[in-house]
Amino acid sequence: MATVEIRNMLKSYGSLQVIHGISLGIEDGEFVAFVGPSGCGKSTLLRMIAGLEEITGGELEIGNRVVNDLAPKERDIAMVFQNYALYPHMTVAKNMGFSLRLQGVSKAEIDEKVRHAAEILGLTHLLDRHPRHLSGGQRQRVAMGRAIVRDPQVFLFDEPLSNLDAKLRVQMRSEIKALHQRLKTTTVYVTHDQVEAMTLADKIVVMNGGRVEQAGPPLELYDKPKTLFVAGFIGSPAMNLLQGEVRAGDVPWLAMEDGLLLPLPKVPGLQPGRKITFGFRPEHILIDPAGIETKVLVVEPTGSETQVSARAGQHTIMAVFRDRVDLRPDQKVPFLPDLTRAHMFDTASGGRFG
Numbered sequence: 001m002a003t004v005e006i007r008n009m010l011k012s013y014g015s016l017q018v019i020h021g022i023s024l025g026i027e028d029g030e031f032v033a034f035v036g037p038s039g040c041g042k043s044t045l046l047r048m049i050a051g052l053e054e055i056t057g058g059e060l061e062i063g064n065r066v067v068n069d070l071a072p073k074e075r076d077i078a079m080v081f082q083n084y085a086l087y088p089h090m091t092v093a094k095n096m097g098f099s100l101r102l103q104g105v106s107k108a109e110i111d112e113k114v115r116h117a118a119e120i121l122g123l124t125h126l127l128d129r130h131p132r133h134l135s136g137g138q139r140q141r142v143a144m145g146r147a148i149v150r151d152p153q154v155f156l157f158d159e160p161l162s163n164l165d166a167k168l169r170v171q172m173r174s175e176i177k178a179l180h181q182r183l184k185t186t187t188v189y190v191t192h193d194q195v196e197a198m199t200l201a202d203k204i205v206v207m208n209g210g211r212v213e214q215a216g217p218p219l220e221l222y223d224k225p226k227t228l229f230v231a232g233f234i235g236s237p238a239m240n241l242l243q244g245e246v247r248a249g250d251v252p253w254l255a256m257e258d259g260l261l262l263p264l265p266k267v268p269g270l271q272p273g274r275k276i277t278f279g280f281r282p283e284h285i286l287i288d289p290a291g292i293e294t295k296v297l298v299v300e301p302t303g304s305e306t307q308v309s310a311r312a313g314q315h316t317i318m319a320v321f322r323d324r325v326d327l328r329p330d331q332k333v334p335f336l337p338d339l340t341r342a343h344m345f346d347t348a349s350g351g352r353f354g
């Protein structure tokens, strides 16, 4: 296990700069997830840690050792990719032991390590099979097995579950979590799936355009997004975001272009005239006569909760209720955001108020 320290990391491909000075500390044993829209640089940053991409600028330390100029195999990391690229002509056991064989490890030791990893991953009965006779989830487990046998200082994952169907993805997600709880190896995990990031990670790093928007524990990002971008990115269904201008009154109000008015929380620095974006999560809405009138569009009961989308002026508002609610399309219903849990951002800069 090891810490990873990223200092002012830069990456350019020719004249195109794709990573713009990222600094980030990863603690020993920590599970860190990189999330962000396609093309924001997640894979590039991960591949720089792995040594698969040259570092244009900045410093990378793994285990208190600067590794900028070390080859991948000298960095003591193991990487698991999206397309797990198993050797088709080798059995599961051979696939898992291959890197150790290249290192010249003795056969007895390889057998022992492979047996141990197979046990952890529930692959013991499949050790003599070839990849083509495995399911997608089993292949993914073999790919993880290959990483585990090397007992690296750091695991690097690039969207390891994105080729699996939804059900298997959820199952493998808990297996990865259990694996990390057991081995406690420092892990960097790239994913598109923010539920994966929320459930797996100790720390989420939200990237945007080659920069870090915010890094912190999942619930901190969820409860107190520092920027409009993070507010919109973290959470599913996404946070409701309404743009408007602040109006003075006994409480401040949000005046929207379509004439809608919503009360705002009182926050220092929120001057009248300011153009802001008001955010509230779908689960922080009450049905209350004091709220804004909406017209129900769609009601989706999942059993444990009910998702309701409704129209207010030109806006569609998404609400999630833990209880069953008796609503039908076209019905009028007043939605009141819980002001104690609402968020406000400067629309132009995206910065948070309060």
Ligand SMILES: Nc1ncnc2c1ncn2[C@@H]1O[C@H](COP(=O)(O)OP(=O)(O)OP(=O)(O)O)[C@@H](O)[C@H]1O
Residues within 6 Å of the ligand: 013, 016, 018, 036, 037, 038, 039, 040, 041, 042, 043, 044, 045, 192
């Ligand atoms: N070899 C390359 N040459 C030139 N540009 C590249 C190269 N590899 C990546 N890029 C560019 O760098 C940026 C970051 O790419 P990267 O693959 O890191 O994104 P990502 O966040 O992993 O996206 P995705 O979610 O789609 O996998 C993109 O604009 C991409 O086009």
Ligand SMILES: [Mg+2]
Residues within 6 Å of the ligand: 042, 043, 044
């Ligand atoms: Mg990628």
